[in-house]
Amino acid sequence: MSIIRRITHFDGTRAARRPRDRVENVRAAAQDFRREMLAGKPVPYYRSMELVRVPYPARYGYLNGFGRLAPYIHLCNRLFVVQFRSAEGLKTLLVSPSDWEHQRATPFFKRLTDSMGPFAGVGEALVFKKTSTVLQRLAEIGLAPEDVDYITYDHLHTQNLTRWLGGNGHKAIFPNAKLLVMREEWESAHALIPWQNQWYCPGGLDGIPQDRVILLDHDVMLGEGVALIRTKGHTEGNHSIVVHTPEGLKVTSENGVSLDAYAPQHSSIPGLAEYARATGAEVVLNGNTLEYGVDQYISMVQEKAIAGPWPRDERLPNIAPSSESAGYWLFPRTAPTFTVGDLHFGRLQTPVRHQAAA
Numbered sequence: 001m002s003i004i005r006r007i008t009h010f011d012g013t014r015a016a017r018r019p020r021d022r023v024e025n026v027r028a029a030a031q032d033f034r035r036e037m038l039a040g041k042p043v044p045y046y047r048s049m050e051l052v053r054v055p056y057p058a059r060y061g062y063l064n065g066f067g068r069l070a071p072y073i074h075l076c077n078r079l080f081v082v083q084f085r086s087a088e089g090l091k092t093l094l095v096s097p098s099d100w101e102h103q104r105a106t107p108f109f110k111r112l113t114d115s116m117g118p119f120a121g122v123g124e125a126l127v128f129k130k131t132s133t134v135l136q137r138l139a140e141i142g143l144a145p146e147d148v149d150y151i152t153y154d155h156l157h158t159q160n161l162t163r164w165l166g167g168n169g170h171k172a173i174f175p176n177a178k179l180l181v182m183r184e185e186w187e188s189a190h191a192l193i194p195w196q197n198q199w200y201c202p203g204g205l206d207g208i209p210q211d212r213v214i215l216l217d218h219d220v221m222l223g224e225g226v227a228l229i230r231t232k233g234h235t236e237g238n239h240s241i242v243v244h245t246p247e248g249l250k251v252t253s254e255n256g257v258s259l260d261a262y263a264p265q266h267s268s269i270p271g272l273a274e275y276a277r278a279t280g281a282e283v284v285l286n287g288n289t290l291e292y293g294v295d296q297y298i299s300m301v302q303e304k305a306i307a308g309p310w311p312r313d314e315r316l317p318n319i320a321p322s323s324e325s326a327g328y329w330l331f332p333r334t335a336p337t338f339t340v341g342d343l344h345f346g347r348l349q350t351p352v353r354h355q356a357a358a
Contacts, residue, residue, distance in 0.1 A: 003086050007219040007227060009033040014298065023298050030305030033227075034249060037306075042244045043225040044090070045083040045346040049137045052077050052100045053129035053326060055112065056288075058334060061257045061325060063287035065264060067271020072127070074328040075257060078342070079137050080320075082243055083349060086223030090349055092143065093226065094151045094177070095241050095252060096322045097134045103160040103201040126330065135173070145174050147351045152180040152228065154253040154322050155235040156189045157288075160204035167207030179208075180222075182230060183215040185237025196235075196289055231255060231303060233296020234286055240303055245345045250320045251307040255300045257286050258325040258336035262304055263316045268337045313338065 009032055013025040055072040062073075080095035104110065113124055138145065151174065153159055165179060166172035189200055216239075219229045225244040231253055232238055240253040260267035261284045264276035272284060283300040285293065307318035320340050327335025 003088060003091065003223055004214070004216075005221045007033070007221055007229070009036075010219055010229070010302070014295070019294055019298070023301055026298055026302045027305045030302050034306050034308060037225075037227065037242065037244055037249060040224055040244060041085070042246050043082055043084045043346070045081070045348050046243055046245045046250070046343065047082075047141065047345070047348075048078045048080045048320060048343045049140075050076055050131045050342060051079050051098055051134065051137070052131060053328075054100075054109070055127045055331075056257070056323075058331075060288035061286055062261060062269070062272060063285040063290075065272045065275035065281070065284040066269070067274065068333055070331045070334055072331050073257070073334045074127075074129075074326045074331060075323040076326040077323045079134055080241070080252060080322075081138075081141065081143065081348070082226060082241075083346075084223040084226045084243075090351060091149045091223055092147055092351060093222065094134075094148055094174075096153055097151055097164065098158070099134065099160050099163055100130070101133060102163060103158050103204060105160075105203075106158045106201045107198045109158070141348055142350070143348065146176055148174045148177040150180050150222070151177050152239075152241065154231075154240060154255075155238045156181070156185055156204070157199040157235065157254075158201055158204075160201045161208060162204065162206065165208045165212045167205070167209070168203055169207075172212070177212070179213045180216060180228060181213065182228075182237035182239050183217050184232070185235060185239075186213065186215055188236045196291070199288060229302070229306070231296075231299035233292045233294075233299045235289065236291050238296075238299070240299070240306075242306055245343075247311050247343075247345065248309075248318050249307055250318055250343070251303045252320045252322050253299075253303060254286055254322045255296055255303065256283060256319065257321055257323060259310070259316045259319060259321075259338040259340065260284075260325075260336045261286065262300060262319055263338075266315050266337065269335075270333055310338075 056075045082093045162168040227242040231240040264272040304317040310316040
């Protein structure tokens with residue numbers, strides 16, 4: 001069992017000329033993939049923990065479906081820590097380790113702060129909730145930086161990776177970690193057009209040693225119980241993280257910002273259920289850049305089909321968004337009907353490398 005193994009279930013599923021055929025091809029392939037992945041063992045450890053909450057335009061978060069004038073929703077960004085078995089032993093993966101303390105130069109958020117003028121300090125304190133940092137969360141659970149083998153993000157919006165992997169004069173905080181990223185996302189992030197660059201942190205990838213980056217060209221399985229599936233749409237190289245947990249297959253990305261986005265017909269957020277009824281839409285996109293809208297719709301259907309039903313409410317898919325919409329008094333009636341929150345399965349195992357150093 002190698003660390004990274006190619007998956008072929010979805011090859012060719014988007015080749016049909018007719019979009020509806022693509023949807024159904026992906027849905028059928030997802031069912032086959034789901035059965036095969038569930039036949040294996042769950043990962044020994046899975047945990048998600050809140051890092052920071054940031055304002056995000058409602059018109060993007062629920063594209064075309066949000067029926068009120070509240071300008072923003074609150075997005076809760078989480079860190080996911082996953083340990084999985086492999087032929088080389090236990091491996092530790094960080095999903096979405098956002099270095100939010102050093103990525104505030106992202107143009108959209110910089111403009112938002114600058115627009116507050118002399119009240120920027122007060123305004124920022126009101127709309128940005130800084131719960132914890134990646135390093136604080138890892139220390140809380142007893143994981144040392146040298147214990148991290150891999151990091152990945154469903155896409156690279158707002159991310160600054162130079163502290164984690166080295167670059168721009170930084171020594172790598174995670175000395176043994178490698179970035180798993182789709183080639184399309186990596187190449188796109190290095191040559192952005194203005195439509196895209198408002199959401200990428202300037203210099204966030206500069207100087208990262210190439211040997212710290214693993215470029216992926218296909219869907220892949222990581223050891224046992226973790227898959228990275230290409231879900232093009234929100235960005236050109238977007239991917240979803242699928243993890244086999246004791247609560248089924250958890251699927252993580254930012255294609256949708258809440259379970260309401262994946263099951264809008266059951267939502268009490270103003271406008272979503274009505275939009276779903278009027279259009280027949282199965283999902284509501286998170287569309288701040290709209291790089292590939294049709295593909296994103298298909299990808300969200302794919303994620304739902306892989307995930308299967310959420311054990312807490314079988315009307316909903318077993319999705320754990322990387323940035324989940326959360327209610328906030330400044331943004332009335334934007335709270336999602338259904339909240340996933342932080343998750344915790346299994347017990348963290350101290351890697352052999354860290355044990356030897358202790």
